[in-house]
Amino acid sequence: MRRIAFLAPLAAALAVSGAAAAQPSAVVVTVSPDFAKTAAELGQRDVDQQVDDMRRTVERVLVQRNALDGARVELTITDLKPNRPTMQQMGDKPGLDGMRSLSIGGAAVEGTVTLASGEVQPVKFDYYTPTLADARGSTTWTDAQRAYDRLARRLADGRYTMR
Known part of the structure; x- marks a missing residue:
């Protein structure tokens, strides 16, 4: 019984501290119209999943780091490259091998961050594997x-554009 009496205040303190964590008001991820044409080649299911993965990753990291409290983050995927063929690509090109076909992958993103103060910051970022050797095991x-x-x-960290 003493353990429960000890844990109850601890649980209450943790719940309050978790509720006070900074959170963005919204994280919205979309696909650019130009990329939407290429998205069909990758497979709409895969692209939709990547949109959702990006949104969840950004939300998770911002909450963990107590960053951009009350900000609205709007991101647009302008390019997306898989390291291995997607199901759609393998269906369209039967010669591709899901295990041995390997390429340089990554993503490019543009958008805006509207801070709680109303200030709008442009976002521009891309990352692709530098070499094919770095993509092994992907x-x-x-x-x-x-x-x-x-x-x-x-x-x-407040770095919105890649320089």
Whole structure:
């Protein structure tokens, strides 16, 4: 019984501290009209999943780092490259091998961050694996997911454009 009496105030303190964490008011991720044409070649299911993965990654990192409290983050994927063929690509080109076909992957993103003060900051970021050797051991979207994480960390640090 004493353990429960000890844990109850601790749990209450943790709940309050978690509720006070900074959160962006919204993170919205879309696909640019130009990229939408290429998205069909990758497969709409895969692209939709990557849009959702980017949104979740950015939200998670911003909350973890207590960054951009009350900001609205609007991101647009302008390019997306898988490290391995997607299901759509393998269906369209039967010669591709899901295990042995390997390429340089990554993503390019543009958008805006509207801070709680109303100030609007442009966002421009891209990351692609530097060499094919760096892509070894990758899954289909490893480098794209690495790009999302790097973008999210830059946003949390207040670095909105890649220089």
